[in-house]
Amino acid sequence: MGMSHGEGRAVMPAARLPRDLIVALAILAFCAVAYAITLGFAKAPAAVAQNVQPATFPRLVIGVIAVLSAVLAAMSFRVDSARKGPVRPMVPVTAAMMVAFVIAFDTLGFIAAMVLFAAAMPVLWGERRWARVGAFAALFPAAIYVVFVLGLGVHFDAGLLGIN
């Protein structure tokens, strides 16, 4: 158990801040924000809350995360995570496509969004066999429609294009 701990780890170069220190500081900042949000929680009457206010447990968990982050920060000076290579440009492009798909899902309707996504995504990922792309863009949404809409009765809103 725990055999993989320490795998892929490296002693940090002297000039750089430890990567895990930066991660720990980011988590501590998150904890501060989360704690500040708990200050806005409504207070319940004592008889209902029974001495455990709605904010008590989240604050306890935030405290635990903060303590663990402090340990991570302290340990980062001795053992740091190995640095990973840069994110390939296709990753943020794909992330943008994920978001665009949900926006299209909400506005154009699921079927239209799916046809557009099924046509665009393979091309974006470098697929140039156009017949296959065309077949995929037509057959995959059709299969999804048959299985989920006709078969399982999942209802999708028609969206602006009125297709469902």
Add this chain to the structure above:
Amino acid sequence: MDAFLAAGAAFLDPYLIGLVLVGTLGGVMVGAMPGLSSTMATALLLPFTLTMEPIPAIALLSALYCAGTYGGSITAILVNAPGAPPAAATAFDGYPLAQQGRAGLALGMAAVSSVIGGIFSVIVLIVAAPLLARVAYDFGPPEYFALALFGLSMLATISGESAIKNLIGGAFGVLLATVGMDFTTGVDRFTFGFWELSEGIHFIPVMIGLFAGCEFLTQAGQLDRVKVRAVLDAVRLPSLDDFRKCASTILRSCGIGTFIGLLPAEGGTVAAMIGYNEAKRWAKDKSQFGKGDIRGIAGPETANNAATGAAMVPTLALGIPGSATTAIILGALLVHGLRPGPHLFTETPTLLYAIFLAMLLANLVFGVFGLIGAKLFARVTLIPITFLWPSVFVLACIGAYALEQSVLDVWIMVGAGLLGFVLKRYGFAAAPIIMGLILGELVENSLKQSLIIFDHEWLRFLERPIVVAFLALTLLSAVWPLVSVLRARRAAAAAAAE
């Protein structure tokens, strides 16, 4: 006995047998596909089982779980790309064997040892789960609180980049579970004015996002990766000599896998690694390990499949998941209105026996599928990822949407996917977050109930021996990995100084 007969009768239904066969077939296929694991597949499938009765739904997911663990070995051996994390150790000797033109032998041993490990663990499940449930029957909120803490602390020891990061991930999951209305006071927490969030963040969209959405982005960064497939000869049963050579390894790995699986939060990946290491450690001739030793396949494959049934023991008997996939099955029990834990054994024994039978059947069937169809299953790696992963993402969106037919859940899924990708780059694994999210409600409710019972005197937790035992184990499991890392570093520094 009546419940067993009722479950047996349910299994005479061709529909249920068909579902288990489909689950097994699907499990082997998704297990064989690198990047698609049985965990992700169960997460994707779960929303679509909501319209089913509980027995078929849980039987389908259990079959998928068992078969998916085995399926990963096929591509580990043929492509050197483990289809699922538990098969990573199988590639160490499986791929060299395939390169030597003995892929059939490797696949045969993987199938047979997986079946042995799987069936052994189901027998352990049948025997141990009711016993553990009987012990847990008298547990009160303080014991459940301590047990849930122990489950979360075990996250420190699961494989991942760092024990501390696993614990932070688990605590973050618990924090996510506090989103929504506080059940005792009715006050909204972290809802930011979205009334849809008052009911809390459902774990299904988060889970689908963390596994499928995150993997979609990971695959986007690996589009140029080239897989080299080994030529597959006929798959054949291992010979008597092969068995004789592997018998002690298989036996040992049955024990290792079962023990690791029984521990909360541990799963097949850890079991397989230990199974491999122990197979090597106990071998008289270690020279062929890493170059194509058949024991290097029998060890991890028996262990990871032995962990599957064992991981269901704490899941069913205590309501504490034994692994990431069983966390999803636990979630499936909850969404089907069932109460995992000791009461499951008294309230719905038929369902339990049906799960046992489904897992037993799945183990037998995937062995047959593996021996007959490994060549076919290996072809799933030929599906172009340019079509496969966009399809998986669309299915992930439908899975998230179908739960409540809400676009907000799709946003949550996508958000979880993006967050999961960022977290993964910084060494945080998805499984601890899911475990925390699922256990969060139990932790909070049992703590609150305990505090009311103890009249807010925290020290009274220490008056209960079971609580003290679990708290001691919690401390040990949380601190031990940190101590091991520091000791390993000190030893490495001392060796370097010499």
